[in-house]
Amino acid sequence: MSENRVVQGRMVTRKSLAELIEGESVMDAEPIEDADRDCPECGGDVLEVGYMPSVTAFVTGWKCQECDWAETDRE
Numbered sequence: 001m002s003e004n005r006v007v008q009g010r011m012v013t014r015k016s017l018a019e020l021i022e023g024e025s026v027m028d029a030e031p032i033e034d035a036d037r038d039c040p041e042c043g044g045d046v047l048e049v050g051y052m053p054s055v056t057a058f059v060t061g062w063k064c065q066e067c068d069w070a071e072t073d074r075e
C-alpha cells in the first residue's frame with residue numbers, strides 16, 4: 001500500500017508534505033491522514049500530518065490538496 005498522496009498535482013510522501021507545510025526540512029513525520037475539514041480557500045480536500053520540525057517540537061499541519069492553503073497548530 002502506497003501512502004503517497006497527490007497535492008496540487010504532485011506526489012508527496014509524509015515527509016515532503018510536512019516540508020511543504022513547514023517551508024523547510026523536518027526531522028520526522030507521521031503517516032498522512034485525511035483531515036475532517038475542507039479548505040477554507042477553495043473547499044478542496046485537506047490532508048493532515050503530524051511532524052517534528054526539530055527534536056523538541058511536534059506540530060500538526062494541514063494542507064489543501066488543490067491550492068496553496070496550509071495551516072499548523074503552532075501558536
Ligand SMILES: [Zn+2]
Nearest residue numbers: 039042064067
Ligand atoms: Zn484549497
